[in-house]
Amino acid sequence: MTTSFVLAGGCFWCLDAAYRQLRGVEQVISCYTGGTTPNPNYEQVCTGATGHAEAVEVVFDETVIPAEVILDAFFTMHDPTQLNRQGADVGTQYRSAMFPHDDAQREVFEAAIERASQWYDAPIVTTIEPLGEVTPAEEYHQDFFAKNPTQGYCLAVAVPKANKVRARFAEYLR
Template sequence: MQTLTLAAGCFWCLDAVYRRTRGVTDVISGYTGGEVENPDYYSVCAGITGHAEALQVTFDESIVPAEVILGQFFTGHDPTSLNRQGHDVGTQYRSAMFYRDEHERQMFQTAIDQAQKLFDKPIVTTLEPLGTFYPAEEVHQDFYSRNPYNGYCTYIIDPKLARARAGFAEWMS
């Protein structure tokens, strides 16, 4: 099993994609990359902690390769938008990849280099060392499945799921 820590704006979007990817065994929405211990959703959203909304995705590499997980990351948000995803603005919504070691940092850099071929504008995804990851409150875990008719799910997440299914059909359930 491998676990990657990624931030792509609101964590609800990638959570929904990864929970529908074969070989993914766990997804935890949370916060990392900041200075405050035990942040909560409201302080992170207010932009006062330095944390990003992120998630940890654990997957079985014998079923789904890391390249697919990283490909979904780059199609699940706009990695060329600095500190913004749609209406969500601030460093808490930054595009970031949090690495545990030099091997992961190199893997992330390679993924950025590959993804850059798909975008006209430069990718601004940051590579940051992984510090403490704080799981988000329970209401944020598997938000899409528990709130499928929520306006955010309908208008923001549904199109991202459609893109993921189109680009990674063989990996999606």
């Protein structure tokens, strides 16, 4: 059974790199969602004025990897206690947010937040927001880490996040 989640947790390059290493993840699409500007581009989203978040749509096969693992990996790879930022990436475009397709998915997201709240000392600030329009990011953002493995940001930020997921979810690695 194929399912997709739209999730935002800082720079989409990091989420993309972490999810692509998991068995059962069929596709990861870097995208923009949660804003008001139709068909925004990267430069517009970077200003913070569009209201969009950098996000990923994770398409996965629930017969290979449970939805709970996809969501627990999300809460492992980023810090959901940071409001409108992840490390040095600051602005609403880097917020921690989940965008459900329907009420059933909203309930799954709420349960994931509750589970993850046990792992952090500070309160989780991840929001659950209406999905709205999802605009795929430009092609050069898709699978960015694989195309740019020696890029400084990837080495300093994406690799440690991917490694946290590798360590915690080793049984699901490709």
